Every structure is written in C-alpha cells, then in structure tokens.
Amino acid sequence: MSSWKEKPFGFTLIFGLVILGLVILPFFTELYYQTFLTELFVWILFAISFDLIFGYTGLLSFGQALFFGIGGYTITILTRKYGLGTEPGLLLCILIPMVFAWFVGYFSVKLTGIHFVIITIIFAIIANIIGDTWTSLTGGKDGLTFSPRPFRLGFFQINLMDIKGNYYFVLAVVALCYLILRRIVQSPLGKIFVSIRENEERARLIGYHVQRYKLIAFIIAGGLSGLAGGLYSLTLKYAGAGYLHWSVSGHAVVYTIVGGMGTLIGPVVGTGIILSLEHYLVNFLQATDLVVGIVLVVMVLLAPKGIVGLIQSRRKKGKASA
Amino acid sequence: MELKRTKSTEKGILKKEISRRDFIKTTAMGAAGLGIGSWLTVPFTYGAEPPIRIGMFNEYSVFATEYGYWMGKVAKTAVAKMNAEGGIAGRKIELFDYDTKCDPKWAASMFRKMVLEDKVDMVMGSIHSGVQKACFPLAEEYKVPLFSGGAMTYEFTGKDAIPYYIRNHSHARSQALAGWKWAFDNLGKKWTFLNADYAWGHSLAREFGTLIKAAGGKTQDIFAPPATADFIPYLQKVDPDTEVLFTAFLGTAALGVLRQTVEIGLHKRLQRYTVICCTEGIGQEVVGKESIGAYYIEYHPRHLDQVPKELHPYEMAYRKACGVDENGKEIGNPKVTIAGSHMYSMWIYPYQIKLAIEQTGWKNRNNNADMIRAIRSQKLKAGPWCPIGDLVMREQDHQGFSDFYISKVEPDLKLKVIERVPKEKVMYPPETDLTKKI
Numbered sequence: 168m169s170s171w172k173e174k175p176f177g178f179t180l181i182f183g184l185v186i187l188g189l190v191i192l193p194f195f196t197e198l199y200y201q202t203f204l205t206e207l208f209v210w211i212l213f214a215i216s217f218d219l220i221f222g223y224t225g226l227l228s229f230g231q232a233l234f235f236g237i238g239g240y241t242i243t244i245l246t247r248k249y250g251l252g253t254e255p256g257l258l259l260c261i262l263i264p265m266v267f268a269w270f271v272g273y274f275s276v277k278l279t280g281i282h283f284v285i286i287t288i289i290f291a292i293i294a295n296i297i298g299d300t301w302t303s304l305t306g307g308k309d310g311l312t313f314s315p316r317p318f319r320l321g322f323f324q325i326n327l328m329d330i331k332g333n334y335y336f337v338l339a340v341v342a343l344c345y346l347i348l349r350r351i352v353q354s355p356l357g358k359i360f361v362s363i364r365e366n367e368e369r370a371r372l373i374g375y376h377v378q379r380y381k382l383i384a385f386i387i388a389g390g391l392s393g394l395a396g397g398l399y400s401l402t403l404k405y406a407g408a409g410y411l412h413w414s415v416s417g418h419a420v421v422y423t424i425v426g427g428m429g430t431l432i433g434p435v436v437g438t439g440i441i442l443s444l445e446h447y448l449v450n451f452l453q454a455t456d457l458v459v460g461i462v463l464v465v466m467v468l469l470a471p472k473g474i475v476g477l478i479q480s481r482r483k484k485g486k487a488s489a
Numbered sequence: 490m491e492l493k494r495t496k497s498t499e500k501g502i503l504k505k506e507i508s509r510r511d512f513i514k515t516t517a518m519g520a521a522g523l524g525i526g527s528w529l530t531v532p533f534t535y536g537a538e539p540p541i542r543i544g545m546f547n548e549y550s551v552f553a554t555e556y557g558y559w560m561g562k563v564a565k566t567a568v569a570k571m572n573a574e575g576g577i578a579g580r581k582i583e584l585f586d587y588d589t590k591c592d593p594k595w596a597a598s599m600f601r602k603m604v605l606e607d608k609v610d611m612v613m614g615s616i617h618s619g620v621q622k623a624c625f626p627l628a629e630e631y632k633v634p635l636f637s638g639g640a641m642t643y644e645f646t647g648k649d650a651i652p653y654y655i656r657n658h659s660h661a662r663s664q665a666l667a668g669w670k671w672a673f674d675n676l677g678k679k680w681t682f683l684n685a686d687y688a689w690g691h692s693l694a695r696e697f698g699t700l701i702k703a704a705g706g707k708t709q710d711i712f713a714p715p716a717t718a719d720f721i722p723y724l725q726k727v728d729p730d731t732e733v734l735f736t737a738f739l740g741t742a743a744l745g746v747l748r749q750t751v752e753i754g755l756h757k758r759l760q761r762y763t764v765i766c767c768t769e770g771i772g773q774e775v776v777g778k779e780s781i782g783a784y785y786i787e788y789h790p791r792h793l794d795q796v797p798k799e800l801h802p803y804e805m806a807y808r809k810a811c812g813v814d815e816n817g818k819e820i821g822n823p824k825v826t827i828a829g830s831h832m833y834s835m836w837i838y839p840y841q842i843k844l845a846i847e848q849t850g851w852k853n854r855n856n857n858a859d860m861i862r863a864i865r866s867q868k869l870k871a872g873p874w875c876p877i878g879d880l881v882m883r884e885q886d887h888q889g890f891s892d893f894y895i896s897k898v899e900p901d902l903k904l905k906v907i908e909r910v911p912k913e914k915v916m917y918p919p920e921t922d923l924t925k926k927i
Contacts, residue, residue, distance in 0.1 A: 197605065199606035203601075300687065306622070309688055312626045314626070404630075454550065456550075
C-alpha cells in the first residue's frame with residue numbers, strides 16, 4: 168500500500184483541508200492568534216526554503232539570514248523611500264535576494280562541509296555589519312518602519328494594515344510557495360539535489376554539473392528566504408539589521424532539525440511546535456530559549472531525523488514487520 | 490496490573506457510592522465556598538472596575554541585563570506600592586512582564602501579545618532603541634502608549650516621533666547639551682571622540698561635536714567595534730593635542746577603554762569624559778582604579794549624599810522601597826549596583842499614568858488619546874513619585890526634561906557631583922509638533 172505522499176489525491180485532500188481550516192480559523196480566534204499564525208507562516212516559508220538547501224541538497228547554510236534580511240529591507244526601503252507598491256516590492260523581495268544568492272553561492276558552493284558553513288556565516292556577518300553601520304540606508308540598529316500599501320491584483324485588493332487581511336495574504340503566499348517547492352523537490356531537478364546530498368561524487372560521475380545544481384538550489388532558497396523576509400517586514404511594518412544576523416538562520420536550522428529535514432512537511436511541523444512552545448512558555452518563564460535548546464538536544468539524540476522522520480521510519484518498520 | 494475504572498472500584502476508593510444528587514450538592518457548596526473565599530481575600534472593593542493592565546518588557550537576557558534587572562524591579566516596586574495605596578482611581582494595576590531578548594523581532598511579537606492577548610492598556614520599558622523602533626508601528630496601529638524605558642536615540646522624540654510614544658528621560662542630544670559647556674570651559678577645547686561604531690556612539694559624537702565645533706573647538710572622531718577588547722590601536726590614533734577624550738562603549742569594552750588609557754599613560758595628558766550609560770549597573774570598584782579622575786555625565790546621582798539636599802527625603806524613600814543603599818548598591822547584595830540614571834523612569838511612569846487617568850477620567854484603551862494629551866502636558870514637582878526633582882514634559886514632542894549632573898571619580902571610587910545642570914539648559918527647540926496629530 169502506498170503512502171499519502173505518493174497519492175496526489177491524498178495530498179490534495181489533506182492540503183485542501185488544512186488550508187480550509189486555516190481560512191475559517193480567523194472567524195473563531197482572537198486577533199492575537201491571527202498575528203501569531205501570520206508570523207508562523209512566515210517562519211514556515213523561511214524554514215522550507217532552508218530545507219531545500221539543507222534537507223534536499225545537503226548544504227548547511229547559515230547565510231539564509233542574509234537573504235531574509237535583504238528581502239525585509241527591500242520591501243521596507245522601496246515602500247518608504249520610493250513609494251513603490253507592494254506587488255512590485257514583493258517581486259523584488261525575491262529577485263534581489265536571488266541576485267545576492269547567486270553572488271554568495273558562486274563562492275560558497277565550491278566549498279563543502281565546515282568550510283561551506285563558515286563562508287556562509289561570514290557573508291551574513293558582513294551583511295549584518297553593513298546593515299548596522301550604513302545608517303542612512305538601513306536605519307542601523309534602530310531599523311526602519313513603514314506603512315505597507317494595499318496589495319492589488321486587478322480589482323482585488325487586500326489591506327495589509329488589517330490583521331485579518333495580512334493573515335490571509337501571508338497564508339496564500341506561503342501555501343503557494345509550499346506547492347511550488349513541493350513541485351520542485353518532486354521534479355527531476357529535485358532528484359538531482361537529493362543525489363548530490365546522498366553522494367556528490369556519484370552525481371558528478373553520472374555527469375551532473377554538481378556545483379551548478381548546488382548554485383541553482385542556493386538561488387531558489389535565497390529567493391524564497393528573501394520573500395519570507397519581505398512578508399515578515401510587511402507583518403511587523405519594520406526591518407532592522409538584526410534580520411541579517413547569522414543567528415536568524417539558526418531559527419530555520421532548529422525548525423528543520425526538530426521537524427525533520429528532507430521532508431517539506433518536517434520544517435512546517437518543527438516551526439509549529441517550536442513557536443507554539445515558545446509562545447506558550449513565555450507566559451511562565453523568561454528563558455524560553457533554554458527550553459527550545461533542551462528540545463533540540465533531545466530531538467537530536469532520540470530522533471535525529473526529526474519528528475516526521477521518526478514517524479516515517481516507524482511506519483516503514485510497521486510495514487516491514489506486517 | 491491495570492485498574493479498570495468501574496463503579497465498584499470508585500466505591501472502593503471513595504468508601505461510599507456517590508449519587509448524582511450528592512455530586513451536585515457538593516460541587517455547588519464548593520463553588521459557593523470558593524466564591525465567598527475569593528471575595529473576602531480581594532483587596533479591592535467587590536464590584537470595582539476591571540484592573541488597569543500595564544505591559545512591560547525589558548532586557549532580561551542576552552545583553553544590558555543590568556539595566557533590565559533594575560528597570561523591572563523598580564517598575565514592580567512602584568506598581569506594588571501604588572496598589573497598596575489604593576491603585577489608580579480605585580482600580581488595581583496588573584503588570585505583564587516579558588523579556589525583549591534584545592531582539593526587535595521578538596519584542597514586537599511580545600508587544601502584540603501584550604496588547605492583543607493580555608489586553609494591556611499601555612506598554613513601558615526597554616532601553617533598546619531597536620526594540621522601541623520595531624514597536625512604533627504597532628503602538629500607532631493599536632493606539633497603545635509606549636513609554637520608553639531608556640532608549641537614547643533622540644530622533645524618537647524628534648523627526649521620527651509618533652503620537653503614542655512618551656519619554657520622560659534623557660537622550661543623546663539632551664546629554665550633549667547638558668555636558669558639553671561645562672567640559673568645554675573646564676576640561677579643554679580640543680576633543681577626541683572614541684566611540685562604539687554603531688548608532689549610539691555616532692549619535693553622541695555628532696551631538697557633542699556639533700556644539701564643540703560651533704563654539705570654536707576642535708574635534709576628532711575615532712570609531713571602534715562595540716565589543717573591542719584591545720583599544721591600544723585606537724588610542725594611538727588620538728591627536729597629540731587632544732585635551733578631552735570622550736569615550737562611549739557598553740559592557741566590558743567600557744571598562745577596557747578606561748583601563749587602557751591608563752596603561753599607555755594617556756590619562757596624564759588629557760581629561761577623560763563619558764556618559765554614565767557606559768558603566769551603569771556596574772560598580773566603580775569593578776571598573777577599577779583606572780577610572781579615578783574620569784568625568785561622567787549622570788542623569789541622577791548614584792550616591793545618596795550626592796543627591797541635592799532638597800530631594801533627600803524623596804530619594805531615601807525611593808531607595809528604601811527599591812532596596813537600594815546610600816552607595817547605590819542593592820541592599821543585601823552589595824555586588825549589584827543600581828542603574829540609577831535610568832531606572833527612575835519606571836518609577837515615575839506609573840505615577841504619570843495615575844495622574845493622567847485621574848485627570849481625564851480614563852476608563853479603557855479607547856481613552857488613550859486623552860491620557861497621552863494629559864501626560865505630555867504634565868509638569869511634575871519633586872516628590873515621593875518624582876525623586877529626581879522637577880520633571881517637565883513637552884507637549885510638542887512628548888519629551889521629558891529634568892536636571893543633569895557632572896561627576897568625577899574620586900580616589901575612593903565615588904562618583905562625586907561637581908556640577909548640576911538645570912533642565913532649562915538642555916531644552917532644545919522641538920523638531921516636531923505632535924499636538925497636531927493627537
């Protein structure tokens with residue numbers, strides 16, 4: 168018997184039900200939960216974009232914060248200083264980080280292992296320093312605030328200053344990105360990414376230009392991370408140099424490891440669990456990061472493939488014994 | 490062995506069978522008992538209006554925790570005292586306290602949580618200017634006043650001011666206006682700024698530098714990374730004819746720069762000058778003997794005997810309530826030094842809120858605009874709730890003004906006040922007019 172993953176109808180049904188649930192949820196929840204879920208969607212997008220480069224291609228990049236931050240600054244600066252609308256602004260939130268990802272990736276993907284990790288951290292640190300010190304452009308440590316313009320698509324218009332409007336808008340964009348990423352990882356291109364992760368030498372011997380494919384994955388992930396940054400800025404109406412700090416990439420690493428890397432649903436689950444845990448715990452204690460750290464350690468020790476990986480391996484074992 | 494839940498086992502455990510009537514009777518009696526008990530223990534009148542909810546966030550982790558500790562402690566003390574005295578307009582005050590983690594993203598989330606989930610009526614705290622800036626759009630969106638804990642970016646009550654932001658403490662511009670003239674006349678006319686290479690350091694260099702140059706003085710700017718450990722390469726760049734070396738760093742870098750000026754003998758040929766923010770919450774004994782002879786701008790004296798005599802009764806009561814001794818140490822924990830030039834803001838805000846609520850008849854968040862209008866026009870006299878002396882709020886930009894102090898580190902490591910700068914000298918023309926917006 169095949170799993171729901173292999174059944175397009177099964178996925179469509181579950182995905183549709185989840186989206187439907189999220190669409191009707193605002194009618195039954197308070198505004199705070201709508202803002203919380205909006206932030207959750209943004210971090211899900213950031214985590215699944217990171218999963219493409221880490222979980223599917225095997226590159227542990229701490230440079231995703233760079234693209235997240237650039238995306239955030241792109242929409243903020245273009246709206247605030249040049250009066251650009253949200254639609255072209257969001258498009259540039261993808262394109263500009265993609266250009267930066269191409270530049271960073273050009274140097275980074277030639278390296279492997281710890282050297283790749285370090286060079287991506289260095290690029291993020293450089294960007295963070297520039298963000299901190301180029302005050303006239305970035306607002307420095309204080310950052311920049313702005314008022315998002317409505318999103319217009321023909322006669323259709325969404326007021327992004329409205330909490331519910333912003334919720335639906337971010338949900339729609341993130342859901343669309345999830346479907347696009349799912350299509351990518353299931354396509355032959357996605358299989359090449361996985362083959363590079365599994366055995367880079369073999370992929371090269373088969374005839375694939377490994378560096379080129381790594382760069383492609385890096386650019387796609389960079390563009391989506393930029394979009395996540397842009398959506399985050401639209402939600403908070405703020406962008407700051409802190410977005411560029413390499414530790415922001417750490418969020419995606421944690422969410423992906425906890426949920427399960429190499430499965431798009433894994434980062435979704437990981438983001439949901441960690442953020443919900445943080446927002447619940449903050450009512451009782453200040454040191455929420457400590458608990459998140461403990462969860463991470465436990466997950467790495469007990470379920471190195473994450474929650475989804477654990478469930479999948481249990482199901483496989485069950486089938487094998489049946 | 491698994492215990493099956495059956496009627497007989499329940500009977501066994503409880504010794505007797507429970508009928509539906511027994512259950513309803515017992516539950517009703519319990520509920521009535523609890524209701525009467527809670528009514529008797531409530532300190533406020535039964536049927537009183539709901540509590541006034543104040544949100545607070547401070548830096549309790551990551552960085553600047555010595556500020557966060559004192560800001561939080563003082564605010565909690567002030568609210569407890571106010572509640573003990575009958576609350577505000579007969580209503581109890583509830584404080585909701587969160588950590589900013591020094592992260593604007595997280596702090597903005599907490600601001601939303603406080604406003605939308607905890608239903609706070611206003612928010613106060615944080616010395617992190619990035620945190621405050623990130624909350625500006627939210628404060629405007631929800632029309633919730635944001636009271637600055639200690640953010641020093643002067644533009645927040647200048648060109649970037651928003652109607653829902655209130656600041657009763659100093660900032661980079663008022664510090665420069667308070668500190669430049671006395672030092673220019675008494676310490677020297679050729680200044681070098683060796684400051685942290687980020688917004689705060691640049692802001693201080695710019696504000697002081699503009700005044701020094703306008704008065705015919707000479708300035709040199711050197712910026713070093715905020716976490717610099719070795720200052721020798723930077724100190725070697727200091728112009729040989731420099732008379733005043735102004736430094737602005739936080740944390741260990743603030744201690745390092747003072748120590749290394751002594752190591753290379755710079756302290757013998759120039760005067761060292763800084764703002765108390767650099768070593769706030771850090772005992773002078775930790776800074777070390779290398780700080781002897783250095784000058785500080787304080788916004789409220791650390792040592793009780795340096796506080797102006799007429800403020801002593803208020804200051805003593807304020808210190809006693811907050812658990813602070815005459816040397817600015819925490820009572821029972823002398824290793825902890827107060828953030829005395831900053832924490833007073835959190836003592837005064839609850840009082841400002843109280844006055845505004847009682848003056849306007851404020852009921853809930855819908856009346857926040859009235860509260861803002863009342864607070865921005867307040868002129869507080871020195872008293873138990875305003876131990877720093879008179880505090881004047883300015884209507885146009887929501888900025889507060891109070892006296893400043895210039896102190897020198899004595900051989901016994903005490904910060905001795907040598908000049909009191911009246912608030913009138915630090916009042917600059919407002920750069921905005923918020924009265925047109927709210």
